[in-house]
Structure formats: C-alpha cells, structure tokens
Amino acid sequence: MTQLALVIDLNVCVGCHACVTSCKEWNTSGSAGPLCDERPYDEDPTGTFFNRVQTFEVGQFPNMETVHFPKSCLHCEDPPCVPVCPTGASYKRKEDGIVLVDYDKCIGCKYCSWACPYGAREIDEKQKVMKKCTLCVDRIYDQSLAEIDRKPSCVKACPTSARLFGDIHDPESEVSRAIREEGGYPLMPEWGTQPANHYLPRRKTKIKIHKDELERADNPLKVDGKLPKPSKSEPTLDDFTTW
Amino acid sequence: MKPAFSVIFLTTLIGAGQGLFLALYTQQSYALFDLLPHQSDQFYGYGSLLALCLLAGGLVASFFHLGHPERAWRSAAQWRTSWLSREVIALPAFMGMTFLYGVAHLAHWHPVLTTLPGGLKIDLTIVLGGIDTLLAFTLFVCTGMIYACLRFLREWHSPLTIINYILLGGASGFTLAAFYAAVAAPDQASFFAGWAVIITLLGLAGRIASLWRNARLRPKSSLQTAIGVKHPRIVQKTQGAMGGSFNTREFFHGKSAAFMRALKPTFLVLVFALPLLLLVSSLSQPAAWILGMAFVVQYVGLLVERWYFFAEANHPQNLYYQTIG
Numbered sequence A: 001m002t003q004l005a006l007v008i009d010l011n012v013c014v015g016c017h018a019c020v021t022s023c024k025e026w027n028t029s030g031s032a033g034p035l036c037d038e039r040p041y042d043e044d045p046t047g048t049f050f051n052r053v054q055t056f057e058v059g060q061f062p063n064m065e066t067v068h069f070p071k072s073c074l075h076c077e078d079p080p081c082v083p084v085c086p087t088g089a090s091y092k093r094k095e096d097g098i099v100l101v102d103y104d105k106c107i108g109c110k111y112c113s114w115a116c117p118y119g120a121r122e123i124d125e126k127q128k129v130m131k132k133c134t135l136c137v138d139r140i141y142d143q144s145l146a147e148i149d150r151k152p153s154c155v156k157a158c159p160t161s162a163r164l165f166g167d168i169h170d171p172e173s174e175v176s177r178a179i180r181e182e183g184g185y186p187l188m189p190e191w192g193t194q195p196a197n198h199y200l201p202r203r204k205t206k207i208k209i210h211k212d213e214l215e216r217a218d219n220p221l222k223v224d225g226k227l228p229k230p231s232k233s234e235p236t237l238d239d240f241t242t243w
Numbered sequence B: 001m002k003p004a005f006s007v008i009f010l011t012t013l014i015g016a017g018q019g020l021f022l023a024l025y026t027q028q029s030y031a032l033f034d035l036l037p038h039q040s041d042q043f044y045g046y047g048s049l050l051a052l053c054l055l056a057g058g059l060v061a062s063f064f065h066l067g068h069p070e071r072a073w074r075s076a077a078q079w080r081t082s083w084l085s086r087e088v089i090a091l092p093a094f095m096g097m098t099f100l101y102g103v104a105h106l107a108h109w110h111p112v113l114t115t116l117p118g119g120l121k122i123d124l125t126i127v128l129g130g131i132d133t134l135l136a137f138t139l140f141v142c143t144g145m146i147y148a149c150l151r152f153l154r155e156w157h158s159p160l161t162i163i164n165y166i167l168l169g170g171a172s173g174f175t176l177a178a179f180y181a182a183v184a185a186p187d188q189a190s191f192f193a194g195w196a197v198i199i200t201l202l203g204l205a206g207r208i209a210s211l212w213r214n215a216r217l218r219p220k221s222s223l224q225t226a227i228g229v230k231h232p233r234i235v236q237k238t239q240g241a242m243g244g245s246f247n248t249r250e251f252f253h254g255k256s257a258a259f260m261r262a263l264k265p266t267f268l269v270l271v272f273a274l275p276l277l278l279l280v281s282s283l284s285q286p287a288a289w290i291l292g293m294a295f296v297v298q299y300v301g302l303l304v305e306r307w308y309f310f311a312e313a314n315h316p317q318n319l320y321y322q323t324i325g
Helices: A018-028 A154-155 A172-184 B006-032 B041-063 B069-076 B083-106 B124-148 B158-183 B188-214 B223-227 B246-250 B259-280 B289-310 B315-321
Strands: A005-009 A051-059 A064-072 A091-092 A098-100 A121-125 A129-130 A162-169 A199-200 B114-115 B121-123 B234-238
Touching: A005 A172, A018 A051, A018 A064, A018 A154, A098 A129, A121 B246, A154 A162, A162 A172, A172 A199, B006 B041, B006 B083, B006 B124, B006 B158, B006 B188, B006 B289, B041 B083, B041 B158, B069 B083, B083 B124, B121 B124, B124 B158, B158 B188, B158 B259, B158 B289, B188 B259, B188 B289, B223 B234, B223 B315, B259 B289
Parallel strands: A005 A199
Antiparallel strands: A005 A162, A051 A064, A051 B234, A091 A098, A121 A129, B114 B121
C-alpha cells in the first residue's frame, strides 16, 4: 500500500517560512474555498494555516542550537482523529494514506482536534469546518501540471530542499532511504499513532584524526634518513609572509 | 482544554434527566415488590415529562457546540467507531423511550404483559421503564466514553470518568426527584432524599478519587518527544504566528492557577457538602423549598464541576504553543 508523506530535514531547515506562505497561497486559492483569515490587518489577527514553522532553542548559550521546526498534519498510519469523527467527514484514503476532511460533511464539532495529540487540525472560523493539511491532494495528481510540479506546494517552495515528499512504504523511494539512512524519526512515538511524516535530526559531519596521522609515515625524506626542512620546531614560510 | 458552555449544559442537563428517570423507575420497582406504596400514574407520568424537558434542554444546548447544526443528522453515521456518534443515537433513543414511559402512565395504559411465578404482574410501564433504564446507562457510558476514550488526554482517560458521569448525574436526578416528590407525593420525598444522599456520597468518593489520580499524573509527552530532540533544556522561541490561532484558543482555559485552585473547593462544597447537609436535614421532615434549594445548589455546583473537568485536561498539543515570539 502507498503511504504518501513528508520527510523534513531539521538539519537543513533555515526557518524562512517559505513553506508556510506557499502552503497558504495554494490552499487558500483552491476549489475547496479559502483558508479564512480574521482581522488580518487589525489587532489580534488570526487565521487558518495547514503548516507552521516553529523555532526552539536547544541547550544554553554558548552551547546551544536554534532548531526550526516545520509542523503540519503527520498523516498518521493509525490516525486517532479519524475514528472519533461522528459523521465520517474525517477519513484516511486507502489508496495513498492521506488523511482528509470532507468539508461538506463536517459539522464543526471539533472532536477530531481534541483527538489529535499534535494540534494539526484547525477550525476555519468563517466556514465553521475543520481543516488540515491535504498533502496538496489537488496538486499532486493534477495531470495538467508538469510532472515536476506534482508535489505539495511546501515542498516546491523550500529553498534548501529540507522537505522531501514520497511514498514511505516503498523501500527504494527517496523518503524511505532518507528515513533509513539519515535517522528519520516520528513525533511523539509514545501515543502509537505511527505518523507517516518523519523528521531528520540535526547531524554534524565529523572526522576522527589520530595524532600519528598528522605526519606522513612514508615521507620519502624520512625514508632517506633526511630531516624535513624546515623542521617542525622552526618557523615556516607562512610565519614570515602575508601572501 | 477550553470548557465549552454548550457541552457543560448538555452533560449536566441530560445527567439530571437520566437521574430523574432512574429515580422514578426505582420507586416504581420498589412499589412493584410492595416495598413502597404505588404512586399515581400522574406522578410517574409528569415526572418523566420533567426528565424529558431536561433532556431536551441538553439536546438544544448541544447544537450550540456545532459549527454546522443543520448537518447534525449526519453525526449518527459513524456509530461503529465514534462514541460521539453513539451518544447522538443513544440520547434520542432514551428521550423517545422516556416519552413512551411517561405517556403510558398518563394514558393509564398498562396492560399486564406477563405474570411472574410469585404472582408478580409485569405491566407495560415496567417493561418500558426497564428498557429505558438500560438506555439511560447506555447514554451515561456513551457520554463518559467520549472523554475517556481520548488516550492522550490522560485526566479523562480513566474508568473514573464514566463512573463519575453516572454518579453525578444520578445524584442530581435523585435530588430533583426528592424535590418533585415533596411537591407531588410528599410521603415519598424522604425515600428519594435518602437515595440522593447515598449517590451523592458515592459521587463524592468517585470525584475525590479522580482528583487524587489526576493530581498525581505525570505527563507522557514532553518537548523532547514533541520535536524529537534529546536535551534536558529546550525552550520554544516562537510558535510560528504572532497572532492567536485555533490551537492557542481551543486547548487552554486561559485562567490562572489560583482560579483553578479556588474552583476545586467551590464545587466540592456546592455539589457535595451543601446538598448533603440540606438532604440530610430534610430526611425526617421533607420540605419542598429545602429540597428545591438542594437541587439548585447541586446543579450550579455541577456546572462548576464540569467546567473544572474540561479545564483540568492538559492537551499535549499545548507543548507546541507556549511562546508567541
């Protein structure tokens, strides 16, 4: 079975919010109606978003890192929000594993949002229905788009390619390989929701060099019994000149 | 969680309605075995209609919770998986059966359906009331399970949630029945008041148990598991939006810790201490106004209790929404 998902590389995300604005732009312009904003230019603005980028500080200065953390629906393989829906408006598609809301059936009781531990669902305050990330289901199958554009708009927008999109049930897909080889992990595994979206951790590329590796053991001068010039204790050319 | 008044009124009103019906049927069951004098059909009939009014009030209140009340009929669809859907079916079923039970009494329509070996005559109202009792408990379980089934709202995810819905609904219903009897059948008032005392005491035990349990809960989720970074010190710097959002409004009650601390003794006094005092004082000499006051005080207390019940639950999504930026 196919399970489409995003893999988000926290090592690469720079927190630019391009995915947020691109998501909002695409999903507010679609046939499903706008993602309503209330008082956008007044005090206390609020609005519906499918995707947010949050920022966390890990550690304490100077030993700290700033982690930018994009957050959207994780399209859980065992989504707790779906069985609680009284109308069947919330459903998980068999063919590709996307969790969707049928806006024409939703009664706006908000029970599904209570049942999601990640806070991935937001009610549209004007349309009074629950909304959430659709993985751009109106885009990824659109034959009128060039094949390269048939990706969620957040993925298309990311300038650092921190967002990968694909089928995590296909072991050879780009996303599966990234999860497998780069240490991809799910959020809040303690609830057993099996999120389809995975995150790749911060990682540092390091190389371990032993002291004896700093000097060539097979240096021909050594072989000939001659000492290298200048000797290691003498100043080198770099100490005299500026290039 | 942010308590919604629609749901507070729904759960307290239908709880009292279910309790009132159960009280009436308890009395009728006693009378069946000649343990108490059988009351007039009007007593049971109008009592059931009173219960029906409370249930209808709860049903009306529930509609204010919906974004699209005109689509409410759709919510019976997913009864296989959703406790909310099951409640949507159980509530009208219970209302319908309570209506039939009341009407059968008012129409003096109780043909004897069967006679038990001991010579006990089982008439139609006994059967209707028996089915309705099952429906009343089904509704209690559905209402409680709506909250108890959400495993990461750990304050709710406990059998105590269902037990307390049954006991607190039962307590307010029996207290109301005591008042109703003091008006309509004064010699039965102390019977209902006695049961109201017992159920209120049981409710007190159940509620104290859940308060005790919830005070000792340790959260399973943390910022570490929420973003998947292993470090003892993680601080949110921004939640990704300068304005509020659904996530900042729906999942937090927005009141201070001192306010929450003050609510606990408030509802313990209003739901349990004061009504118990009033009920016990009228056990021997039932006075309608005292029993009426006991019901009103207890109902107001239950509104506070239900508000606290919702506010007390701590949703793990709040981990993601701690700092505006």
